[in-house]
Amino acid sequence: xxxxxxxxxxxxxxxxxxxxxxxxxxxxxIPGDVVSTMLGTEATDESRSQLExxxxxxxxxxxxxxxxxxxxxxxxxxxxxxxxxxxxxxxxNRFTLTLELTLLSAFLSWIIxxxxxxxxxxxxxxxxxxxxxxxxxxxxxxxxxALATLLLLILSVxxxxxxxxxxxxxxxxxxxxxxxxxLPSIVLGTAMAGAVMRMTRSTVLEVLRQDFIRxxxxxxxxxxxxxxxxxxxxxxxPILTIIGMQIGxxxxxxxxxxxxxxxxxxxxxxxxxxxxxxxxxxxxxxLFIAFVFVMINLIVDLLYxxxxxxxxxx
Amino acid sequence: MDNVLEIKNLHIDVxxxxxxxxxxxxxxVSIGKQQIYGIVGESGSGKSLTALSIMGLLANPPLHVxxxxxxxxxxxxxxDMSFKEMKKIRGKEISMIFQEPMTALxxxxxxxxxxxxxxxxxxxxxxxxMKQACIDIIERVGIPRPKEVLKDYPHQLxxxxxxxxxxxxAMLCNPKLLLADEPTTALDVTIQAQxxxxxxxxxxDFETSILMITHDLGVIAETCQRVAVMYAGEVVExxxxxxxxxxxxxxxxxxxxKSMVSGNRHDDLYSIPGKVPSVEQMPSGCRFAxxxxxxxxxxxxxxxxxxxxxxxxxxxxxxxQEELVKNG
Ligand SMILES: Nc1ncnc2c1ncn2[C@@H]1O[C@H](COP(=O)(O)OP(=O)(O)OP(=O)(O)O)[C@@H](O)[C@H]1O
Ligand SMILES: [Mg+2]
Numbered sequence: 001x002x003x004x005x006x007x008x009x010x011x012x013x014x015x016x017x018x019x020x021x022x023x024x025x026x027x028x029x030i031p032g033d034v035v036s037t038m039l040g041t042e043a044t045d046e047s048r049s050q051l052e053x054x055x056x057x058x059x060x061x062x063x064x065x066x067x068x069x070x071x072x073x074x075x076x077x078x079x080x081x082x083x084x085x086x087x088x089x090x091x092x093n094r095f096t097l098t099l100e101l102t103l104l105s106a107f108l109s110w111i112i113x114x115x116x117x118x119x120x121x122x123x124x125x126x127x128x129x130x131x132x133x134x135x136x137x138x139x140x141x142x143x144x145x146a147l148a149t150l151l152l153l154i155l156s157v158x159x160x161x162x163x164x165x166x167x168x169x170x171x172x173x174x175x176x177x178x179x180x181x182x183l184p185s186i187v188l189g190t191a192m193a194g195a196v197m198r199m200t201r202s203t204v205l206e207v208l209r210q211d212f213i214r215x216x217x218x219x220x221x222x223x224x225x226x227x228x229x230x231x232x233x234x235x236x237x238p239i240l241t242i243i244g245m246q247i248g249x250x251x252x253x254x255x256x257x258x259x260x261x262x263x264x265x266x267x268x269x270x271x272x273x274x275x276x277x278x279x280x281x282x283x284x285x286x287l288f289i290a291f292v293f294v295m296i297n298l299i300v301d302l303l304y305x306x307x308x309x310x311x312x313x314x
Numbered sequence: 315m316d317n318v319l320e321i322k323n324l325h326i327d328v329x330x331x332x333x334x335x336x337x338x339x340x341x342x343v344s345i346g347k348q349q350i351y352g353i354v355g356e357s358g359s360g361k362s363l364t365a366l367s368i369m370g371l372l373a374n375p376p377l378h379v380x381x382x383x384x385x386x387x388x389x390x391x392x393x394d395m396s397f398k399e400m401k402k403i404r405g406k407e408i409s410m411i412f413q414e415p416m417t418a419l420x421x422x423x424x425x426x427x428x429x430x431x432x433x434x435x436x437x438x439x440x441x442x443x444m445k446q447a448c449i450d451i452i453e454r455v456g457i458p459r460p461k462e463v464l465k466d467y468p469h470q471l472x473x474x475x476x477x478x479x480x481x482x483x484a485m486l487c488n489p490k491l492l493l494a495d496e497p498t499t500a501l502d503v504t505i506q507a508q509x510x511x512x513x514x515x516x517x518x519d520f521e522t523s524i525l526m527i528t529h530d531l532g533v534i535a536e537t538c539q540r541v542a543v544m545y546a547g548e549v550v551e552x553x554x555x556x557x558x559x560x561x562x563x564x565x566x567x568x569x570x571x572k573s574m575v576s577g578n579r580h581d582d583l584y585s586i587p588g589k590v591p592s593v594e595q596m597p598s599g600c601r602f603a604x605x606x607x608x609x610x611x612x613x614x615x616x617x618x619x620x621x622x623x624x625x626x627x628x629x630x631x632x633x634x635q636e637e638l639v640k641n642g
Pocket of ligand 2: 361362363495
């Protein structure tokens with residue numbers, strides 16, 4: 001198990017290397033560059049070349065890549081071309097918000113989706129089941145921005161409530177922070193809940209049809225034991241797969257939701273950086289997001305083997 | 315001798331697309347103390363449904379008991395019991411083991427967990443007492459290295475071992491009746507014989523009655539005292555085992571015996587022509603009429619009555635209606 005984990009971590013090296021080359025080349029290929037966006041089109045050739053030299057953009061491309069990646073390897077992601085601040089600090093700063101948003105959304109989605117999915121499975125083909133399935137369909141199909149706008153509209157028109165608009169971190173002011181985070185979490189959680197609900201319902205149903213459930217009933221188990229001790233545990237692997245994917249995606253930042261609720265998350269950072277052709281920030285952030293994504297994958301895989309003794313990694 | 319279980323007039327119906335069809339009809343079975351009672355019949359004859367209805371574990375919907383009574387130990391009507399009351403009986407007074415040992419255990423729990431669970435439902439033993447009880451029963455069903463096996467997960471055991479574990483779970487609370495639904499069908503022949511021997515031993519040690527369900531007359535011959543032959547949801551013949559093998563009465567029983575004698579038990583040389591009618595197309599008279607070599611006109615229109623053709627030997631067939639035989 002430990003050996004497996006180490007091997008998986010070692011395998012990350014070529015993956016992340018590939019991603020770093022890829023993102024580096026992409027950034028070079030998109031039209032426009034930081035110098036023109038900073039100086040405008042009227043700039044003299046002299047001032048252009050001076051700025052290029054300052055950013056190291058006059059070097060051959062492999063040299064530029066080497067300079068960047070050798071810094072990354074020792075934890076130096078460079079500085080933003082726009083603000084001059086270290087990239088990694090910015091990323092981590094934004095990431096705490098994104099992480100909080102993700103965990104809150106995930107939590108909200110689970111406490112709704114898993115119980116409802118189970119209820120739907122137990123009461124399959126009844127009106128309850130039908131209701132749950134409609135909710136989950138709405139959850140997965142209503143676009144985030146629509147739900148977000150609707151929510152804000154309803155709150156402001158009918159309740160004259162406006163969420164705070166300048167971000168404060170959880171440590172500064174927990175109450176105000178939660179006030180800001182709860183609405184976007186509900187929006188994101190709803191979308192996640194739809195998929196989790198559907199998966200919970202179908203896998204619990206499938207497990208309940210299996211032979212061993214009959215054995216457990218024949219032992220004299222109550223339905224509670226059948227559902228919670230056995231059916232749910234057996235249904236957990238597919239559910240976990242979905243949850244892992246959702247969390248991975250959310251941790252990459254959610255541009256639209258961050259924009260609507262004016263949250264300075266990872267998504268916003270990347271978006272602004274792309275617009276300004278702020279290469280070190282985009283490259284650093286994408287590499288970081290990729291790293292988080294593969295780590296989530298690894299954690300999910302390890303959880304599989306924890307849950308299911310038939311899955312062992314050697 | 316008092317009977318442990320008496321099934322009277324059991325009818326089971328199934329709902330399919332808003333229509334109701336009958337799948338088990340007028341089954342009568344009495345199982346004596348410490349008796350091994352066999353039910354034999356082809357696939358789809360309603361053997362499993364009969365056993366599941368005793369446990370109250372019919373998949374309802376679509377299945378339900380529409381008529382009849384199942385009395386346990388003389389005066390306890392199982393069909394009238396609430397879920398709570400049945401829960402106390404399942405696994406404690408009546409246990410059940412199933413055909414497919416590979417899928418009958420929860421893959422995510424150790425053997426010990428799955429044994430302990432039954433003890434937790436039905437006893438107030440301390441943890442160490444429970445552990446000891448698990449070791450004892452695992453040893454008793456002939457599993458070597460009990461302490462290690464208890465820590466194993468089902469996928470680490472062979473089919474035969476798993477079926478022994480199933481038997482251990484079933485016998486753990488010393489039940490009065492064990493329902494064995496084709497316990498050896500999925501196992502190879504040598505393991506099959508071992509499991510049957512084990513069940514016979516346990517019956518004596520634990521003073522348990524067994525309902526042995528099988529499609530294999532060989533299993534019946536080896537283990538049972540009495541036997542009911544089921545066809546398409548009905549008991550067509552019922553008698554003690556010796557009488558059944560020596561003087562089978564029903565054409566279906568004769569067919570089964572012929573297929574057993576002529577072939578080795580698994581790939582039969584002779585088999586009864588035709589197949590069991592589907593529930594939607596059940597014949598209105600005798601259900602075996604479509605495949606019977608001695609079929610008469612009356613068989614297609616009227617259900618034959620159950621008749622005692624010899625002492626303690628009943629058969630449901632028009633051939634044994636004396637007036638009819640005389641007249642026709
Ligand atoms: N859940 C169900 N829904 C609908 N019909 C069912 C269901 N279970 C059983 N049946 C029907 O009831 C009939 C009897 O089934 P049962 O399982 O008792 O047969 P069996 O004698 O145990 O056969 P086998 O040897 O295959 O186990 C079958 O024809 C089957 O079509
Ligand atoms: Mg069966």
